[in-house]
Amino acid sequence: MKNGGNTQFCAVIADDHEIVRAGLQSALERPGLVEEHGIAVVGQAVNGLETIEKVKLHRPDLLLLDISMPLASGAEVLLDIRRWSRDTKIVVFTAITAPGLLGGLIESQVDGLFSKSGGNDELYSKLPLILRGGRHVAKVFVDLLRDATPAPDLTQRERQTLTMIVSGKTNAEIAALMGVSPKTAEKHRASLMRKLGVRSVVELMSRALQDGLIEQHNHLK
Amino acid sequence: MKNGGNTQFCAVIADDHEIVRAGLQSALERPGLVEEHGIAVVGQAVNGLETIEKVKLHRPDLLLLDISMPLASGAEVLLDIRRWSRDTKIVVFTAITAPGLLGGLIESQVDGLFSKSGGNDELYSKLPLILRGGRHVAKVFVDLLRDATPAPDLTQRERQTLTMIVSGKTNAEIAALMGVSPKTAEKHRASLMRKLGVRSVVELMSRALQDGLIEQHNHLK
DNA sequence: TAATAAATGGGGGTAATTACCCATTTTATC
DNA sequence: GATAAAATGGGTAATTACCCCCATTTATTA
Numbered sequence: 261m262k263n264g265g266n267t268q269f270c271a272v273i274a275d276d277h278e279i280v281r282a283g284l285q286s287a288l289e290r291p292g293l294v295e296e297h298g299i300a301v302v303g304q305a306v307n308g309l310e311t312i313e314k315v316k317l318h319r320p321d322l323l324l325l326d327i328s329m330p331l332a333s334g335a336e337v338l339l340d341i342r343r344w345s346r347d348t349k350i351v352v353f354t355a356i357t358a359p360g361l362l363g364g365l366i367e368s369q370v371d372g373l374f375s376k377s378g379g380n381d382e383l384y385s386k387l388p389l390i391l392r393g394g395r396h397v398a399k400v401f402v403d404l405l406r407d408a409t410p411a412p413d414l415t416q417r418e419r420q421t422l423t424m425i426v427s428g429k430t431n432a433e434i435a436a437l438m439g440v441s442p443k444t445a446e447k448h449r450a451s452l453m454r455k456l457g458v459r460s461v462v463e464l465m466s467r468a469l470q471d472g473l474i475e476q477h478n479h480l481k
Numbered sequence: 482m483k484n485g486g487n488t489q490f491c492a493v494i495a496d497d498h499e500i501v502r503a504g505l506q507s508a509l510e511r512p513g514l515v516e517e518h519g520i521a522v523v524g525q526a527v528n529g530l531e532t533i534e535k536v537k538l539h540r541p542d543l544l545l546l547d548i549s550m551p552l553a554s555g556a557e558v559l560l561d562i563r564r565w566s567r568d569t570k571i572v573v574f575t576a577i578t579a580p581g582l583l584g585g586l587i588e589s590q591v592d593g594l595f596s597k598s599g600g601n602d603e604l605y606s607k608l609p610l611i612l613r614g615g616r617h618v619a620k621v622f623v624d625l626l627r628d629a630t631p632a633p634d635l636t637q638r639e640r641q642t643l644t645m646i647v648s649g650k651t652n653a654e655i656a657a658l659m660g661v662s663p664k665t666a667e668k669h670r671a672s673l674m675r676k677l678g679v680r681s682v683v684e685l686m687s688r689a690l691q692d693g694l695i696e697q698h699n700h701l702k
Numbered sequence: 703t704a705a706t707a708a709a710t711g712g713g714g715g716t717a718a719t720t721a722c723c724c725a726t727t728t729t730a731t732c
Numbered sequence: 733g734a735t736a737a738a739a740t741g742g743g744t745a746a747t748t749a750c751c752c753c754c755a756t757t758t759a760t761t762a
């Protein structure tokens with residue numbers, strides 16, 4: 261870590277909404293709110309690519325990150341950043357609620373996970389600990405993940421099938437694209453629906469959207 | 482209007498994210514950014530019901546509103562506010578991009594419509610005009626609506642059918658709920674799909690989501 | 703090595719969707 | 733009142749989805 265003891269920390273903020281970046285910068289920089297002498301915001305990014313760029317350039321102590329951004333969002337960015345700047349604490353600040361995605365973030369070893377809904381007190385009060393090596397997941401997410409029915413782990417073929425189903429493919433088309441018998445495609449579809457506990461394609465799409473198994477923009481390419 | 486000439490305007494901010502409310506409040510209140518003496522933020526709201534409440538209470542000159550909020554979002558709120566506080570300028574500041582929804586907002590006579598994506602300069606520079614009776618729609622939305630294929634106008638029955646389809650109902654169930662023959666329900670479904678240019682329920686859901694014809698949370702009640 | 707799960711493929715059957723054809727009645731609009 | 737659109741209902745057929753049953757091969761794991 262570049263900064264120890266009482267020296268000032270520095271941060272990069274990544275969010276596709278300027279109003280959010282401005283709000284966060286103002287909060288981080290204000291002396292006494294998060295840190296005694298404030299946190300210096302040395303860079304901002306509006307998308308995933310810019311985030312990686314800025315982190316490589318500045319090697320900040322903290323990356324405050326919204327994971328729903330255009331151009332390379334989420335997990336890919338996290339991996340890259342870990343590679344390029346291993347001492348940067350990654351704190352995700354997001355509006356998503358899909359248990360599947362949230363669980364994935366926790367597994368990918370983010371240092372902090374906070375919700376845009378509700379107050380920001382938890383974020384501000386936990387950031388100092390995180391900057392010094394701690395980790396924290398917002399209480400609302402902990403509760404949500406505890407109560408959520410665990411996202412069933414799908415096999416590779418089932419994932420492929422799901423993707424194709426929600427993009428409008430029929431069983432026959434899926435079978436052709438996977439190079440297997442229509443019966444096999446049908447079988448994957450059936451297992452998929454059994455695991456997710458749904459009885460129709462519509463319910464399948466709803467569940468998949470809720471669980472973050474697919475993204476909004478995957479459909480109908 | 483309560484305020485004329487050089488006196489200070491007052492505003493209510495409605496958004497479900499505290500960081501956005503804080504950012505907007507800071508911007509509105511800063512002298513010289515939007516108004517010479519700043520705009521007094523007299524209330525904040527985190528959902529539609531609270532928004533109506535606060536506007537009835539304060540009768541502000543300006544309501545800065547995000548329309549994707551829990552509990553009564555969007556058009557219903559707008560109508561109520563026009564009834565309770567006719568001199569309040571309503572400015573929508575949103576992240577949505579669905580042409581259908583945006584068009585609806587313009588038709589419902591909002592005084593301003595701005596995007597959370599991209600910079601906020603346009604919002605800050607146009608607010609003074611709006612406070613004095615002008616109207617403005619962000620350039621990005623104007624372009625988007627010009628290029629968008631016009632959302633087909635569905636009949637009442639077709640809308641009802643669409644809603645039930647995406648909530649997982651079968652033709653038979655829809656017919657029973659509408660009190661008509663299964664054949665009629667089937668006919669509405671067919672017209673619907675023809676108008677939207679789709680050939681399956683999955684495509685129907687995708688199109689409807691994209692066009693903002695339905696909301697994310699309508700499914701599977 | 704035995705057990706388990708994934709992936710493969712098939713038979714058979716019911717239910718539902720999708721796609722055409724046709725018609726009448728009601729309602730709004732000019 | 734005439735015209736158009738909306739809403740109603742029917743027939744028929746092909747396709748697809750959905751739900752059981754069954755089996756074999758392969759890879760992983762205990």
